[in-house]
Amino acid sequence: MADDKDVLRDVWFGRIPTCFLLNQDEVTEREAEPYYLLLPRVSYLTLVTDKVKKHFHKVIRTDDAEEMWFEYEGTPLKWHYPIGVLFDLHASNTVLPWSITVHFKNFPERDLLHCPSHSVIEAHFMSSIKEADALKHKSQVVNDMQKKDHKQLWMGLQNDKFDQFWAMNRKLMEYPTEDGGFRFIPFRIYQTLSDRPFIQKQFRPVSPEGHVHTLGDLLKEVYPVALPTEGGPKRFQVVIHGIEPLLETPLQWLSEHLSHPDSFLHICVIPVPSD
Amino acid sequence: MSLCVLDEEKFHLCCQLLLQLSEQLGDGWSWEGGQEGYLRKTALRSVVIDSSSVWDYEGGGADTSCPSLSEQQEGEQEQAAVDASADTDSIKGDMEDEDEDDGVCVASAGSSQLLQYEYHILHSCSYSTPVLYFRACTQEGRSLSLEEVWSSVHPNYRLRLQNSPLNTITMQEHPLLGQPFFMLHPCRTEEFMRPVLQAAQDQHRPVNYVLSWLSVVGPVVGLDVPLKYSTLLHPAPPPRQHRARLTPSPCVCQHHCGAPLYGSCITNPTIRG
Numbered sequence: 001m002a003d004d005k006d007v008l009r010d011v012w013f014g015r016i017p018t019c020f021l022l023n024q025d026e027v028t029e030r031e032a033e034p035y036y037l038l039l040p041r042v043s044y045l046t047l048v049t050d051k052v053k054k055h056f057h058k059v060i061r062t063d064d065a066e067e068m069w070f071e072y073e074g075t076p077l078k079w080h081y082p083i084g085v086l087f088d089l090h091a092s093n094t095v096l097p098w099s100i101t102v103h104f105k106n107f108p109e110r111d112l113l114h115c116p117s118h119s120v121i122e123a124h125f126m127s128s129i130k131e132a133d134a135l136k137h138k139s140q141v142v143n144d145m146q147k148k149d150h151k152q153l154w155m156g157l158q159n160d161k162f163d164q165f166w167a168m169n170r171k172l173m174e175y176p177t178e179d180g181g182f183r184f185i186p187f188r189i190y191q192t193l194s195d196r197p198f199i200q201k202q203f204r205p206v207s208p209e210g211h212v213h214t215l216g217d218l219l220k221e222v223y224p225v226a227l228p229t230e231g232g233p234k235r236f237q238v239v240i241h242g243i244e245p246l247l248e249t250p251l252q253w254l255s256e257h258l259s260h261p262d263s264f265l266h267i268c269v270i271p272v273p274s275d
Numbered sequence: 276m277s278l279c280v281l282d283e284e285k286f287h288l289c290c291q292l293l294l295q296l297s298e299q300l301g302d303g304w305s306w307e308g309g310q311e312g313y314l315r316k317t318a319l320r321s322v323v324i325d326s327s328s329v330w331d332y333e334g335g336g337a338d339t340s341c342p343s344l345s346e347q348q349e350g351e352q353e354q355a356a357v358d359a360s361a362d363t364d365s366i367k368g369d370m371e372d373e374d375e376d377d378g379v380c381v382a383s384a385g386s387s388q389l390l391q392y393e394y395h396i397l398h399s400c401s402y403s404t405p406v407l408y409f410r411a412c413t414q415e416g417r418s419l420s421l422e423e424v425w426s427s428v429h430p431n432y433r434l435r436l437q438n439s440p441l442n443t444i445t446m447q448e449h450p451l452l453g454q455p456f457f458m459l460h461p462c463r464t465e466e467f468m469r470p471v472l473q474a475a476q477d478q479h480r481p482v483n484y485v486l487s488w489l490s491v492v493g494p495v496v497g498l499d500v501p502l503k504y505s506t507l508l509h510p511a512p513p514p515r516q517h518r519a520r521l522t523p524s525p526c527v528c529q530h531h532c533g534a535p536l537y538g539s540c541i542t543n544p545t546i547r548g
Contacts, residue, residue: 080448109418113446113455123445130462131401139462186401197453202400 007257011241012162014041016087017097020052023071026104028059036097040160041084041241042261044125045070045077046115047158056102065104069112072100076111080124081190082260088239088268089190122154125262129153132186132263133172135202141172157261165261172263173256180212181205181252187265189223199223205252215254215267216247226269239268278472279403279465281484286398286405289485290314296486296504307395308451313408314396314485320411320497322390322427389414390427394498396485397450404464405485407492408449408456421446424457424496432495444496459492467491 015038022032035055039048053068070077077086077100091098115121133142149168156165175182185205188198201222205213219226219238228234237244240258259265290306293314297304307315395408411419424444425433449456468488475482490500
C-alpha cells in the first residue's frame with residue numbers, strides 16, 4: 001500500500017518529449033527553428049506553450065499572427081483534453097519526440113474551442129472537477145470547499161506543485177468506507193473510430209451484489225468492442241497514462257490513482273499497431 | 276430526492292412527449308443521433324448585437340465554471356450596487372410595455388441582424404439533468420463568438436445571469452458531435468427545478484421536466500416555448516392564470532432568479548399571485 005503514493009507522483013510527473021514545428025504555410029521573415037519541450041502529461045497544451053508562442057512570434061510578422069493552435073498529422077489537437085490523452089489517442093505509437101505542428105492562422109472553428117487566456121483553461125479545469133464531484137459525491141465535497149481551495153487545486157496544476165495540489169485533491173478522493181467507493185466513477189472513454197469524441201456514462205465501482213467492478217467490467221458494459229474476442233487476436237489497446245493496466249484492476253483504485261487532476265479517468269482505446 | 280433526478284429513461288420519455296406536442300404545433304423539434312441522441316431545432320432570429328456590453332463578457336464569459344454558493348454570495352455583494360440601479364430601470368421599462376415585449380432587444384444602439392440558431396437538448400449523465408447546447412451563425416455562415424452571443428442576450432437576462440441559478444453561457448465541446456457549442460451550464464439546474472417539480476407533485480399535476488426546464492432556460496438565448504405546449508398538456512386553465520402566463524417577464528423576486536415568469540415565480544410563488 002505504501003507504494004500507492006508513488007503512483008500518484010509517477011502520474012503527475014509524466015512527461016512527453018515534444019518538438020514544435022511551425023506550419024510551412026506561415027509567412028516568416030527568416031527560417032523558424034523547431035522548439036523542444038518536455039510536456040507534462042497531466043497539463044493542457046495552451047497552459048504550457050507560452051514559450052512556444054514567444055519563440056515563433058520572433059520569426060513571423062506579429063500582425064499576421066492569430067490565435068495559436070496545434071495539429072498532429074492533420075488532426076487539430078483539442079487543448080481542453082489533457083496532453084497525455086492527446087498523445088495516447090493520436091500518437092502513442094509514434095517515434096519520440098512527438099512532432100506537433102504550430103499554426104497561427106486558419107483557426108479550425110469547427111473542431112477547436114478558443115482559448116484566449118489561461119482563465120479559460122482554469123474555468124474548464126474547475127468545471128471538470130465539479131462535474132466529477134457531481135458523480136462521486138453529489139457535488140457535496142466541491143461545494144463545501146471555499147474559493148481559495150478551488151484556487152489551490154488550479155494553482156497546483158498551473159505551477160506544477162504536486163504537494164499543493166494533492167493536499168486539497170485528497171478531499172475529492174474520499175468516500176465512506178462502507179460504500180467501498182465513489183457513487184459513480186468519473187470516466188471518459190476516447191476512441192478515434194467514430195465522430196463521437198468520447199463515451200461517458202454512470203458506472204458504479206461496486207455492483208449491487210457487492211462485486212468489485214474492474215476495468216474489464218466497465219469496458220464490457222459501455223464499450224465491449226475494446227475487449228478481445230475469445231481466441232481472436234487482440235485488436236485494441238486500452239491505455240491510461242501511456243500504459244495498459246490489467247483489465248482485472250479494480251475501477252475504484254484506478255479512479256483514485258490514475259485519474260487526471262481534473263478528476264476524470266481518461267481511457268484511450270486505440271487500434272493495435274499493425275506492424 | 277429522486278424527484279429531481281432525470282435519468283436517461285425519464286429524459287427520453289419527456290423528449291418523446293415534447294416531440295409529439297411539437298409535431299401538433301409545428302414547432303420544429305426533431306430527434307437526432309439514434310438511441311443516445313438529442314433534440315434539435317433550428318430557428319432564424321433577428322438579433323441586435325449590443326456592442327456596449329463587452330463588460331459582460333469579461334465578468335461572466337471568461338469564467339466557464341459554475342460559482343459555488345459562497346462565491347456567488349460574494350459576487351452578489353460586489354454586484355449589488357450595479358444591479359440595484361440597472362435592475363430598477365429595466366424592470367420598470369419592462370412593466371410599462373409589458374404586452375408589447377416580443378423578446379427581441381430593441382433598446383440598444385446596435386444594428387439588427389438575421390441569425391441562424393441551432394439548439395440541441397442533451398442529457399447530462401453527470402448532473403442527471405437536461406442541458407441546452409446551441410450555436411449561431413450569420414447568413415454568410417460565420418459563427419458567432421462567445422462575446423457576440425453574450426451581447427445578443429436580452430438585457431433583462433444579461434444583468435442577472437452572472438448571479439442567477441441559470442448561470443452562465445460558456446463554450447464547450449458538444450459531447451456527441453465533438454464540435455464547439457455554447458452551453459448553459461447544468462450544475463444548478465436541480466436547484467431551480469426542485470420547486471417546480473415539488474409544486475407539481477404536491478398538486479398531483481403532471482409535469483414534463485424537459486418542457487418546464489426549457490421554458491425557463493430557453494428564452495435566455497432566444498428560444499421561446501409557445502404557451503400552447505402547456506395548454507395542450509393541461510387543458511382549460513383558469514382564465515386569470517392564462518392571462519398571466521401570456522407575458523413572460525423576468526421574475527422580480529428577491530432571489531434574483533431572473534427566470535421568465537409564466538404565472539408564478541418559481542422561488543417565491545406568492546409574489547405575483
